[in-house]
Amino acid sequence: MKKQADNFSKRARSQFSDFAKKVVTIVAKIPKGKTMTYGQVATKAGNPRAARAVGTLMSRNYNPKIPCHRVVRADGSVGNYNRGGAERKAEMLFEEGVR
DNA sequence: TAGCTGACGCAAA
DNA sequence: ATTTGCGCCAGCT
Numbered sequence: 001m002k003k004q005a006d007n008f009s010k011r012a013r014s015q016f017s018d019f020a021k022k023v024v025t026i027v028a029k030i031p032k033g034k035t036m037t038y039g040q041v042a043t044k045a046g047n048p049r050a051a052r053a054v055g056t057l058m059s060r061n062y063n064p065k066i067p068c069h070r071v072v073r074a075d076g077s078v079g080n081y082n083r084g085g086a087e088r089k090a091e092m093l094f095e096e097g098v099r
Numbered sequence: 100t101a102g103c104t105g106a107c108g109c110a111a112a
Numbered sequence: 113a114t115t116t117g118c119g120c121c122a123g124c125t
Contacts, residue, residue: 017122017123019121019122020122020123037107037108038106038107038108039107039108039109042107042108042120042121047120047121047122048108049107049108049119049120049121050107050120050121050122051107051108051120051121052105052106052107052108052119052120052121052122053105053107053120053121053122053123054106054107054121054122055105055106055107055122056104056105056106056107056121056122056123056124057106057122057123058106059105059106059123060105060106060122060123060124061123068106071106073106073107073108074107074108074109075107075108079106079107080105080106080107081106082106084106086106089106101125102124102125103123103124103125104122104123104124104125105121105122105123105124107119107120107121108118108119108120109117109118109119109120110116110117110118110119111115111116111117111118112114112115112116112117
């Protein structure tokens, strides 16, 4: 119910959305061999509904500190990757011990 | 400024 | 169990 408006104000004061910063921090905190869903990242970022935005931020604004391959969908699927290299991402996770 | 797209999530059929 | 539709937020054109 319009609680997102609060975050909106904060976003306006910075050139880069505070959302993206949080996403970077959170994803960067993902331990090796583990995976986090976009929904979890979005939730920790401040908006549990912003799962899409998280993916958008990654695809459009790629960050070197963000092991995007460790971010998967809520269903457990690997989800997508840059340019559709989802299979590559899946293998990477598999070798880390993620199934 | 306004609109469209998109690395998602969840509910319903 | 699987597939389809709708809703959400943020970024880019």
